[in-house]
Amino acid sequence: xxxxxxTSLDSQGRIAIPTAIGNRLGLSKGMTLIVEEDENNEIxxxxxxxxxxLVDKKGILVVKSMSKSDLTNIVQQERDRRIFDLMxxxxxxxxx
Numbered sequence: 001x002x003x004x005x006x007t008s009l010d011s012q013g014r015i016a017i018p019t020a021i022g023n024r025l026g027l028s029k030g031m032t033l034i035v036e037e038d039e040n041n042e043i044x045x046x047x048x049x050x051x052x053x054l055v056d057k058k059g060i061l062v063v064k065s066m067s068k069s070d071l072t073n074i075v076q077q078e079r080d081r082r083i084f085d086l087m088x089x090x091x092x093x094x095x096x
Contacts, residue, residue: 007015017027025047027033032048053064 003021005018005021009015027047034046034048036044038044054061055064
């Protein structure tokens with residue numbers, strides 16, 4: 001069952017969730033909520049189910065988590081950027 005309420009931001013940009021809804025959802029002080037915006041500028045609020053896990057990778061802490069979206073394009077863009085940087089570096093080394 002979906003419930004809609006209206007609330008406003010306070011002077012510090014915070015929103016208040018009515019106590020009855022917070023109790024029903026099991027919300028408590030210090031919990032993390034996820035705020036997401038879609039392409040229609042609609043905002044969704046969800047409860048972070050589990051704390052992210054930190055993994056030590058050769059002295060660097062990395063967050064181990066699941067992505068909520070497809071990372072295919074992001075990975076391809078990063079690969080293209082790295083290839084472009086290597087090509088620029090190679091051309092620069094050939095010139096000098």
